[in-house]
Amino acid sequence: SIKDQKSDEIKYRWLMFVDEDGLSSQIVNRLVKKGCDVITVMRGAKFDPVNDHVYAINPQQKADYEALFQALKDREKIPERIVHLWNITRKDCTHLNGSSFDDLQYSGFFSLIHIAQSLGKLNITASIQMDVLSTHLQEVTGTESICPDKATLLGACKVIPQEYSNVSCRSIDFDGALGENGLAEKIIDELTSNSAEVSV
Numbered sequence: 001s002i003k004d005q006k007s008d009e010i011k012y013r014w015l016m017f018v019d020e021d022g023l024s025s026q027i028v029n030r031l032v033k034k035g036c037d038v039i040t041v042m043r044g045a046k047f048d049p050v051n052d053h054v055y056a057i058n059p060q061q062k063a064d065y066e067a068l069f070q071a072l073k074d075r076e077k078i079p080e081r082i083v084h085l086w087n088i089t090r091k092d093c094t095h096l097n098g099s100s101f102d103d104l105q106y107s108g109f110f111s112l113i114h115i116a117q118s119l120g121k122l123n124i125t126a127s128i129q130m131d132v133l134s135t136h137l138q139e140v141t142g143t144e145s146i147c148p149d150k151a152t153l154l155g156a157c158k159v160i161p162q163e164y165s166n167v168s169c170r171s172i173d174f175d176g177a178l179g180e181n182g183l184a185e186k187i188i189d190e191l192t193s194n195s196a197e198v199s200v
Helices: 002-010 023-032 062-074 101-107 109-121 152-163 181-193
Strands: 015-019 037-043 050-052 055-056 081-087 129-133 167-174
Touching: 002 109, 015 023, 015 101, 023 109, 023 152, 055 062, 062 109, 081 101, 081 109, 101 109, 109 129, 109 152, 129 152, 152 167, 152 181
Parallel strands: 015 037, 015 081, 037 055, 081 129, 129 167
Antiparallel strands: 050 055
16 A cells, blocks of 8 residues: 555665755654654765764765765665755745855755765665755746756756666755745655656
8 A cells, every 4th residue: 555655665764965954854853753764964064974873074075975975885874765955945046145056056966966976986786766855946836936056956867867777866846935834744745655756
């Protein structure tokens, strides 16, 4: 049944690239409460294994991604599910705190590519589902502004599975104006839906 499929799916090992915001925290906390093995990755100045469940990396340093996955491989903690939340911006796209095109690419396109390249370099061939969450990428309600600088996310989600056959990618875009209440649960429902869609 669908319920049983979700129950099996949610038992997977999760690696989540998170921001220090309420939504990321709610998603992680809900998964942990459901008994999931969740490791989080935050943006920082350099690679830093904070503890067994928290790492920091510099998004602009490809070597940091390799160090991250090497550490996970050494600990036999290679994830079965990767959730990338670095492209969620809650404000209008024209007010992204002065974020430059390069900043968005390092947190988006290049970040996804570095993840895939690190998996390939370390000969990690296990099946991995990578979900890329974003806002302002596509029209959801028809009233929000679109951020063209994020369009490269779709390109990464398309090319990565072509280059790395063990990695499946899905883009999940939602309305950044939505409140926190219930949104985390809806996102978890989508993450565990076993959907074959590559763009949601």
